[in-house]
Each structure stands twice: as C-alpha cells, then as structure tokens.
Amino acid sequence: MWRRVASVFTLLAPSRSSVLNKVPHNLKFLEVFATEVMTPTEDGVLSKVKTPFITFVLGGPGSGKGTQCLKIVESFGFTHLSAGDLLRKETSTNAKFCDMINDTIKEGGIVPSELTVKLIQGAIDSSENYKFLIDGFPRSEENRSAFEKITGAEPNIVLFFDCPEEEMVRRVLSRNEGRLDDNIDTMKKRLKTFTALSLPVINYYSEKGKLLKINAVGTEDEVFEQVRPVFAKYEKEIR
Ligand SMILES: Nc1ncnc2c1ncn2[C@@H]1O[C@H](COP(=O)(O)OP(=O)(O)OP(=O)(O)O)[C@@H](O)[C@H]1O
Ligand SMILES: Nc1ccn([C@H]2C[C@H](O)[C@@H](COP(=O)(O)O)O2)c(=O)n1
Numbered sequence: 001m002w003r004r005v006a007s008v009f010t011l012l013a014p015s016r017s018s019v020l021n022k023v024p025h026n027l028k029f030l031e032v033f034a035t036e037v038m039t040p041t042e043d044g045v046l047s048k049v050k051t052p053f054i055t056f057v058l059g060g061p062g063s064g065k066g067t068q069c070l071k072i073v074e075s076f077g078f079t080h081l082s083a084g085d086l087l088r089k090e091t092s093t094n095a096k097f098c099d100m101i102n103d104t105i106k107e108g109g110i111v112p113s114e115l116t117v118k119l120i121q122g123a124i125d126s127s128e129n130y131k132f133l134i135d136g137f138p139r140s141e142e143n144r145s146a147f148e149k150i151t152g153a154e155p156n157i158v159l160f161f162d163c164p165e166e167e168m169v170r171r172v173l174s175r176n177e178g179r180l181d182d183n184i185d186t187m188k189k190r191l192k193t194f195t196a197l198s199l200p201v202i203n204y205y206s207e208k209g210k211l212l213k214i215n216a217v218g219t220e221d222e223v224f225e226q227v228r229p230v231f232a233k234y235e236k237e238i239r
C-alpha cells in the first residue's frame with residue numbers, strides 16, 4: 001500500500017518522532033536515494049512511504065532556471081518550488097514582511113533565511129508529491145546552512161545553469177513579466193550578490209560531487225536536452 005510522502009521534515013529530523021528513527025544503520029534517506037521505506041501506521045500495519053527526492057536548481061539571475069524547471073515538471077512530474085515566487089506570494093498575504101521582502105528584492109539582496117526556509121518547508125509539507133525542484137535556493141551559505149539545520153535534509157542533486165552575464169542581462173531586461181527586479185540597476189546588484197554569495201554555494205556542492213553543470217546558452221530546447229539525461233539517470237528513484 002502506498003501512502004503520500006510523510007512530511008519530509010518529520011521523515012528527516014531525528015529529534016522528532018520520525019520514520020528516520022526506524023531506518024536501520026542510521027542511513028540518511030537523501031544520501032542513499034532510497035525511495036520507499038516500511039513504516040507502521042497507527043493500527044500497526046506496515047506500509048510503504050515514498051521518501052523525498054530534492055533537487056536544488058541554481059544559476060544567476062535570468063539564467064533560465066524557472067524555464068527549465070517547467071520542462072522538468074512536464075517530463076518528470078516534479079513539483080516546482082521557486083523561492084522567489086514563494087517570497088513574492090508572501091508579499092500579498094503577509095503584511096508584516098511585505099515591505100522587507102520587496103525592499104530586499106529591489107536592492108538585489110537576500111531575504112533572511114529563516115523566512116525562506118519556512119516557506120519552502122510549508123510548501124513541501126502541503127504537497128502530495130515526493131520529488132521537488134527547489135529553484136533559486138540556496139542563494140547563500142546562510143541559506144544552505146539554515147535549510148540543513150531547520151530541516152535536517154540535503155539535496156539529492158544540484159543543477160547549476162551556467163550562463164554568461166551579458167546573456168543573463170539580455171534575458172532579464174526582455175522578460176516583461178512586471179517584476180520589481182527586472183531593471184538594469186537591480187540586475188547589476190543581483191549579479192554582484194550572485195558572485196559574492198551564491199557562487200560559494202555552487203562551489204560547495206561541486207566539491208561534494210553533487211553539482212551538475214548545464215551550459216545555459218542555446219535555445220530552451222537545446223538546454224533541456226542537457227537536463228533530460230540527468231533525470232533519466234535517476235529514473236528508479238523518481239518514478
Ligand atoms: N535558453 C533560453 N534562451 C533565450 N531566452 C531564454 C532561455 N531560457 C529562458 N529564457 C528567457 O529568459 C528570461 C529569464 O528566464 P527565467 O525566468 O527562466 O530565468 P531565471 O533563472 O528563473 O531568472 P530569475 O533568477 O531572475 O528568476 C525569460 O524571459 C525566459 O523566457
Ligand atoms: N533564496 C532566495 C531566493 C530569492 N530571494 C529573493 C531575492 C531574489 O533576487 C528574488 C527573486 O528570486 P528569483 O525569482 O529570481 O529566484 O527573491 C531570496 O531572498 N532568497
């Protein structure tokens with residue numbers, strides 16, 4: 001019997017009552033790519049629970065992360081969680097943080113990690129899916145460590161869309177979606193933030209052997225032809 005994935009965080013946080021506690025050998029789910037685990041239901045019957053498969057999707061502003069995520073969703077059935085979209089949505093539902101989020105976005109900065117992780121955590125917990133694309137996160141070492149600390153989880157894989165600055169600027173300035181940050185002044189600041197704060201995270205995952213670098217130059221379909229085999233390789237874990 002299949003059950004929806006339990007909260008990724010109740011699965012992973014060892015301090016709470018969690019399925020993790022019932023897995024032998026102290027293996028971390030996300031490191032062993034297990035996709036199911038036997039866990040007792042309230043009536044004591046063992047049932048299979050799908051375990052989460054997390055992909056972080058990184059790249060500079062306008063490198064095409066969101067565009068490629070939509071294609072991955074179509075082909076591989078992931079749930080797409082864009083950290084930027086979650087923050088923008090929060091500005092219309094949470095008056096307390098509205099100005100802070102908008103100001104940070106306009107200034108090309110990074111919103112305090114605790115809030116962003118909370119939004120991602122909430123979105124994962126309320127999803128019926130077990131495979132997630134977390135787009136535009138982590139954007140700093142602080143983001144990364146907050147996610148690990150709060151959730152106890154790590155990504156299975158990390159995609160990095162590598163794009164020259166001139167191309168990112170061209171794409172952002174012709175995006176035309178009415179975003180607060182699609183202007184040259186904010187874009188210059190975002191590129192500085194990317195170099196100073198996001199590249200170290202990309203290097204971190206590269207050193208851990210989790211980074212898959214994609215050349216983001218080319219048509220959307222050409223770029224996706226590099227992305228497709230990445231997920232095809234993990235077919236067993238994500239089907
Ligand atoms: N391969 C491509 N070639 C040309 N234009 C592209 C390509 N991929 C995406 N675009 C366009 O570039 C713009 C930026 O793409 P997208 O929104 O996917 O980038 P992003 O990495 O999510 O950016 P951000 O970090 O600002 O959210 C969009 O208008 C999109 O249609
Ligand atoms: N981890 C994140 C992700 C996004 N933001 C803020 C700052 C970004 O410039 C903006 C837009 O994000 P995008 O849609 O381009 O992914 O949202 C952040 O503070 N922290």
Ligand SMILES: [Mg+2]
Pocket residue numbers: 065066082084136
């Ligand atoms: Mg985007």
